[in-house]
Amino acid sequence: MTTTTVSPRALRRARRRQSFARSWAAYRSQRTGMIGLVLLGAIVVLALAAPILIDESALSVTRATGERMAPPSAAYPLGTDETGRSILALTLWGSRLSLVIGLTATVVAIVIGTTVGVTSGHIGGWYGWIALRLSDWFMVLPSLVVAIALLAVLGRSMATTITVIALVSWPGTTRLVRAQTLTVQSRPYLERAKALGAGHWHQMTKHLLPNVLPLVLASATLLVPSAILMESSLAWLGLGDPSVVSWGSILNRASENGAVSAHAWWYLLPPGLAILVVVLAFMMCGRALEAVFNPRLRGGS
């Protein structure tokens, strides 16, 4: 490496640190964003700590000790399900799967969306046209119906659920990223880079990508709650992997086992509220991030 007094690398790092601090200050000034962040932190900590808080054996049906669909009591603060397992344990453990599926599906969707968005915006031409039409096509498909059809064909497992959710949620990101790519593309410094001999790869990775990433981050934070909702809806419809516990699958079991007729609210409310809280937390963070990276939205507040 070069050993000049201020290396370009150090300079870059310092600049990044500065811009991060600026964004963080902007984020901190938004109260909803901070509430969302705290909520989210708490949920993630709970999900990670689930094995410490409640032993996995609480999910075992053969070792369940509770009564059948018993209302909340001291031993079972949120009541039990039809096999006598604690709803509290199920909800806590369910958070892990719901979050994992939500996050993984989002990452996959974002990777696809960003790749297609940047390349189609940058390269354009025939390729850009086709990529755009493809994303249009996916965008107009009713996502839940497509997801149901795909799951019915592909079979039910965590992997297929993630794939299916990613498949129906990437086009939004593509659109966003492509628009931003086109804006950045028209700036003079890209023309200069091109004149200096920069190839497509260099332009995309060194100039375009860093400029669209903040937007991608904000849109990702908003994609997670919709992915979690989608997973819950699919699992509730009975299309989830039945051998694992997620919030949607708890709701599915509750309704299939007559919790509605039996007025077993303790079976339906905890997973439902959990979904609500997580979605809310992600939404709050996402909106705040969007405001940070898009100064036009910040202007008002």
Place this chain on the structure above:
Amino acid sequence: MNPHALMRRCFSAVAALSLAAGALAVAAPGAAAQEDDTDTLRIATNQEVDTFNPFKRRFVITYETSMMTYETLVRMSAENYEPVPGLATEWEESADGLTWTFRIREGATWSDGEPLTADDVAYTYGLLIENQAIRDWNIDFAQNLVSAEATDESTFVLTLAAPAPAEVLSREVYIVPEHIWSEYPDPAADDANQLPLVGSGPFQVTEYQTDEFIRLEANEDYWEGAPGFDEVVYDYYVETDAAVAALEAGEVDIVGNGMQGALNPAQIDALKSQEHVTTNDVQGRRYVSLTINHGTVTKDGTEFGDGHPALKDPSVRRALHMAIDKQALVDTVLDGSGTPATSLIPAIFEQWHWDGGDALVQFDLAEANRLLDEAGYARGDDGIRTMPGGGEPLNFRFYHHADNTAYATIVEFATEWWAELGIAVEAQAIEQGTLNDLAYLGEFDIAFSGWGVGPNPTEQLGMHTCAVLPTLTDGSERSSENSYCNAEFDGLHEQQKVESDPGARAELVKLQQELLYTETPVIWLYYQNVMEAYNHDRVTGMTSQPTEGGMYTGQQGFTWAYYTAQPAGSTEDGGAPMGVWIAVGAAAVAVAAAAVVFAMRRKKTADERE
């Protein structure tokens, strides 16, 4: 459930939502207009109609509509499923068991007024013999028929190739009207018989709207007397919870067997607290079982499919069996509404049911482990056993029906028990259609199965004989339940089919069941109770089957319950809910008035205070 049905479910949900709004607006005047003198028996259902053609139908819903629209020569009694006169008043078997003479009831008519004669009966049985497609659909019975003739107006003679007394008396062949059916271009078509149907039973199907309702009108000239209700309407409910709510609200009269998946224990409990509802939780005719792929073969011995080699070993199957606590499954999954199963004839058919005796397998994990140790399946480093001499681990694919929550729970239990044996399973929920395809192709290790059993044990036992093994390996021939083939079993089967002494026949049937039980090609888990409920403020006098502690829905051989059902109470039953609405309305007016008065008084006091 297939994807098609699922899509339809979703569409119907959307349709239901959009319709609901409109329905709310018109419900009130519509309900008023409906209040005429027609007594309607409303039954909840969610099963689509496959075909109204009585020779081809396979679904429960069309079994019920066929049973009401048409009739059989011999009924199954309400008391105990014994053969009793139906359209035939008496019958006689020749000494060699090959010729049967039936005397046809005089005075029976078709719902269009034409008289029913022996010619109609001969025509119907003739279809089974001569119409190739109808014959194929009923091959197990039809292949034994030689000729069907009407010797005079009221005598029908049936000739068989081999004696089959139980088959002839219990096989439900619905007699169809020759003067209508002979006009049909293709009596074997799914849509052969156009609505309204003409039959001789107590109710005839007159109207059907997919996913909305099936309407059956009473046959006022029925030979045994007009039924109590003027019509029977099957109303479609997508969710059982919705049907339960409808029963609570008095919008439907009977919820039971018509709903696939039926009521669950929580719903029965909820309904018990309703004053106008009677719940019925009684022994049923259905078993739930685990089919084990012990090697799928064709008739000529060609093996196909890809079952795990360890499952060919009876001791592995026995260990799997021993590691299932059937009583625990009945207690948790069914909340006690069932009985642990031994073999394939449920306990409701006392005369044929085999109780296990000394051979009964007891739940014993230690003993199951010992069996596997002895057979040489050593545990690997990960605790999973492998084939003797190392090699393939004991990791079984375990398929269950995606739309059945009870099965999903059983999978969880079995997975945990079998893990104690060092056996791993890969559980997968699969749509019913796909699961059946895989099962008949032999591409599974362990899979769920279940059948509603009829009073004639031959049908169920016959699915385990060598005679029904497929000839092709494409999984299209589906008469064999699980490729079971055992010469000793087949010998017993042939004997019991022709045995006319019920006691001796029962002994043979029990021996067959014991053989199946000990060889364990299938693990029978439990016999499921029938859980049903009806509105006793609207319906009364239903005959159950069996009459002592029996079921109202899911009857066999004749529609005893719906035929004997009588409208209960006054016809002005709309008064109660109307009264409630008036009370609610009055209360609302009173509250509003009170609020106005209160507000005015507050204003007044405020005024005065100033």
